[in-house]
Amino acid sequence: MRQQEIVIVGAGISGSVLAERYACQGKKVLVIEKRDHIGGNCFDYTDENGIIVSKYGAHLFHTNDREVWEYVNRFTIWQPWEHQVVARVDEQLVPVPVNRNTVNLMFGENLQTDQDMKQWLEKNRIPIDQPTNGEEAVLNSVGLELYEKLFKHYTKKQWDKYPDELDASVLNRIPVRLNEDGRYFSDRYQAIPIGGYTRLFERMLDHPNIEVMLNTDYADLRDDLTGFEKLFYTGPIDRFFEFKKNLQEKLEYRSIRFEFESLDMEFFQENSVVNYPGTEVDFTRIVEYKHFGNQKSSKTTISREFTVDHGDPYYPVPNPRNQQVYESYRREADKLSNVYFVGRLASYKYFNMDQAFRCSLDLYHQLEEESVVTTNTGLD
Numbered sequence: 361m362r363q364q365e366i367v368i369v370g371a372g373i374s375g376s377v378l379a380e381r382y383a384c385q386g387k388k389v390l391v392i393e394k395r396d397h398i399g400g401n402c403f404d405y406t407d408e409n410g411i412i413v414s415k416y417g418a419h420l421f422h423t424n425d426r427e428v429w430e431y432v433n434r435f436t437i438w439q440p441w442e443h444q445v446v447a448r449v450d451e452q453l454v455p456v457p458v459n460r461n462t463v464n465l466m467f468g469e470n471l472q473t474d475q476d477m478k479q480w481l482e483k484n485r486i487p488i489d490q491p492t493n494g495e496e497a498v499l500n501s502v503g504l505e506l507y508e509k510l511f512k513h514y515t516k517k518q519w520d521k522y523p524d525e526l527d528a529s530v531l532n533r534i535p536v537r538l539n540e541d542g543r544y545f546s547d548r549y550q551a552i553p554i555g556g557y558t559r560l561f562e563r564m565l566d567h568p569n570i571e572v573m574l575n576t577d578y579a580d581l582r583d584d585l586t587g588f589e590k591l592f593y594t595g596p597i598d599r600f601f602e603f604k605k606n607l608q609e610k611l612e613y614r615s616i617r618f619e620f621e622s623l624d625m626e627f628f629q630e631n632s633v634v635n636y637p638g639t640e641v642d643f644t645r646i647v648e649y650k651h652f653g654n655q656k657s658s659k660t661t662i663s664r665e666f667t668v669d670h671g672d673p674y675y676p677v678p679n680p681r682n683q684q685v686y687e688s689y690r691r692e693a694d695k696l697s698n699v700y701f702v703g704r705l706a707s708y709k710y711f712n713m714d715q716a717f718r719c720s721l722d723l724y725h726q727l728e729e730e731s732v733v734t735t736n737t738g739l740d
């Protein structure tokens with residue numbers, strides 16, 4: 361029988377923040393992680409080419425949340441990194457999200473000012489008052505040609521559905537820039553951790569009050585865990601209840617299959633991420649990790665990403681059926697008094713990293729009524 365005060369399922373961002381916070385408060389914390397490593401989907405490692413690669417896809421930190429930024433800075437050193445993405449269209453590389461250069465390159469235009477771009481969009485977009493699906497949302501925003509070349513097939517590859525089969529909200533807020541800003545994100549703080557994300561998690565969890573059990577599924581330990589004060593669960597909410605006979609409906613997720621390749625050449629492509637929005641290949645993008653933080657090696661490592669139905673749960677599928685199933689689990693979760701569901705899998709919601717940090721910090725505050733910056737556990 362284990363007698364920890366705080367039990368945490370999952371050693372990703374959501375679990376690690378709560379572990380760190382409670383350990384600093386003097387609580388004995390047990391973290392249970394079914395994978396053989398900490399860090400959740402942010403986990404990275406140095407490969408045979410001496411390059412830091414992310415096992416579950418490239419992770420770029422970006423936030424406008426100053427408190428979260430200060431919090432993550434306690435544990436590691438960050439280098440500024442403004443991520444850029446290009447897409448291969450008709451044998452050339454064009455910036456995404458769409459900006460003035462995208463249009464100039466794809467259509468041989470010579471748009472010079474924001475006003476020129478505005479006029480181009482006005483001429484090309486197909487105005488639809490209340491878009492009812494993803495296709496209408498994109499047509500309303502950028503028009504038919506950009507829709508066909510950048511959005512239609514990319515969406516099909518990502519969701520296995522064409523935009524007209526998806527809710528307008530999925531594509532409603534696609535960013536379109538009038539200027540030449542080629543950054544993928546526009547947040548105030550954009551950075552990557554020097555030495556990788558795993559180091560950040562190692563430091564967060566490096567505390568005498570924290571015990572981490574890797575290779576351990578919560579389902580196998582459930583009956584051994586007694587007498588805890590609080591349990592935080594950051595795994596998929598449907599799996600938590602799978603032992604209940606009346607709650608058997610599964611939530612749907614999209615997953616990604618990563619095909620890593622080591623190449624005996626200095627660089628494979630011009631940019632860290634190249635999207636493939638066309639039908640000529642099945643993958644959505646190729647990531648070349650060496651570009652991140654300008655890493656040095658005589659070789660290079662790339663990863664082709666294929667979005668698939670089965671595998672680790674990555675992206676919740678936003679549709680009414682899944683929302684309804686999620687609500688039924690949520691109601692069951694609300695009946696439990698000392699068990700808390702937190703993080704992207706337990707909330708069945710896509711979170712960026714900063715949102716995951718924010719949610720766990722908020723939950724901790726709400727439960728413990730403390731201010732964030734109390735104890736310094738990071739670098740000294």
Ligand SMILES: Cc1cc2nc3c(=O)[nH]c(=O)nc-3n(C[C@H](O)[C@H](O)[C@H](O)COP(=O)(O)OP(=O)(O)OC[C@H]3O[C@@H](n4cnc5c(N)ncnc54)[C@H](O)[C@@H]3O)c2cc1C
Pocket residue numbers: 369370371372373374375392393394395399400401402416417418419420421422576577578579594595596599616674675702703704705711712713714716
């Ligand atoms: C491909 C991809 C790329 C992304 N890129 C970015 C990006 O560039 N920028 C950004 O801000 N965000 C990005 N994100 C989002 C980011 O990964 C998440 O915000 C973050 O991982 C959420 O942390 P979490 O702790 O909630 O979940 P997770 O990282 O999924 O951690 C949950 C942990 O719980 C464990 N677990 C689950 N069930 C059990 C169980 N039964 N027993 C024990 N352990 C269990 C899992 O193994 C996992 O380690 C990306 C996500 C994906 C999928």
